[in-house]
Amino acid sequence: MKYILTASLFLIFCFTGTAQNKLEKKARMDALKVKFFTEELQLTSNESEKFWPIYYAYENTKKEIKKSMKSEQRKLSEGETSETELKNSAEKIYALECQLSQQKKNLIEDCIPVLGVSKTTKLITIEAKLRKKIADRVKTRMENR
DSSP: OHHHHHHHHHHHHHTOOTTOOHHHHHHHHHHHHHHHHHHHHTOOHHHHHHHHHHHHHHHHHHHHHHHHHHHHHHHHHHOOSOHHHHHHHHHHHHHHHHHHHHHHHHHHHHHHHHHHHHHHHHHHHHHHHHHHHHHHHHHHHHHTO
């Protein structure tokens, strides 16, 4: 099973064209994520039907929070603002980080009834596993050039 996943990931990254636009790459990455999560969590079709809407809602909220955080971080890095504005930006970043943690907590709480405790526990680390696997593939690919 791991060999099939590894081979699939390798093939996905080997046959990507440089002329593809961002939407195609995003769609491919989303498909890879769905496959990876489904295999790692061993999701049944019933669990998948209930899990993915919860997860996508979490992803969308997370994306918006991170977008706001980047905006505030840019304000901090500009350095040409008053101390009051800098303090406000720092406080907003902290509040956004708290929101991000709360969203992760909500995801876990929402997934326990759907996936059970065991699979939800795996979910906590699965994103990091996927990022590591992708980074390893990219690194291998860059070394082979």
